[in-house]
Amino acid sequence: MSVLSRYVMRAVIGYTLLVLLVLLVLNGLYMLITEQDDIGTGNYGATSALLFVGLNLPQTAFDMLPIAALIGSLLSLGNLARSMELVVIRAAGVSVARIGAWVFGAGVLLMALTWVLGEYVAPPMEQYAREMKTFQKFQDYSMAGNRAAWAKDGNTILSVQRQSAANNFGGVYVFQFDAQHRLRSVGRAGSASIDAQNSWELTDYRQSKIEADRIVPEQHASASLKTNVSAEFLGLAAIKPDAMPVQALFSYVSHLKRNGLDARSAETAMWARIARTIAVAIIVVLAVPFAFGPMRSTGTGARTVVGIMVGVVFLLLAKLMDSSGAIFDLPPIVVGWTPTFLLAVITAIAVSRVR
Structure with missing residues (x-):
């Protein structure tokens, strides 16, 4: 790995983590405000509310990483373009495809972070947060079970x-x-x-x-x-497919199919979770055409707005596909992968047009 590749990858990852931190702070404040109505119920107090918000932040990070990765890559490559560093890199004989490969490498590392959050960190912490809140609010019931x-x-x-x-x-x-x-x-x-x-x-x-x-x-x-x-x-222990890790979803889908039960919602959630994780590595490359295209001289605010708009459209398309799949009886793998597939096609076309 060359010095230039490490420099570009470090810039993309650094800006992404900074953007993710800002998004987590804003989302955490919003969650804390929404918890005010429950504070004072049973033993659920302000300290418990803060703990509840903190335990839910890994799931928020998993959901926000695609948008944070896009905004972070737009900001990092945009700043490199404005400071003429990308021009110098191109003058040294580095092709756009190679720069895109470096950015994709940073996206793979961010994808690995997303996978760790979605598989091993967020689900148990979110489950514990729900249990902690519910048992502190309702003390007169007993509950058991996992699935x-x-x-x-x-x-x-x-x-x-x-x-x-x-x-x-x-x-x-x-x-x-x-x-x-x-x-x-x-x-x-x-x-x-x-x-x-x-x-x-x-x-x-x-x-x-x-x-x-x-x-x-x-x-x-x-x-x-x-x-x-x-x-x-x-609902504390009932199955919520969109909050389950892929391994648990795979086992759950197999169980439903073996027993002749409807597994479409769980299977759709499984494919969507896999596709959303892989989308992190793709969405960062979408910033490359902007760095060499019309937005290379624009300000930070404009690039941030573009990143938010693209990320929101991607998330809305994913939600739309989830609803359409249930209405039109589409295969779960099609519903889960369509937004990421379209993102990959658009990114490939946009990068190929850069000269």
């Missing part, structure tokens, strides 16, 4: 296999006991929703009542259940 949430409320035990939205759950089991702790009924709902009063609306509910000498099966299109267990508490 499913198990919650006990009086003589009722609830089990939730997955969480599809903030107040919507799937694969809900209801176990009801009498005062002597004897099982009286077992029910399963295909899906359930919870309102603000913790009243459950169970859809496609099938129940088996256990009587003295027989079991009575029942089936209802919908049923209601009143419980003190909130959506926030029950």
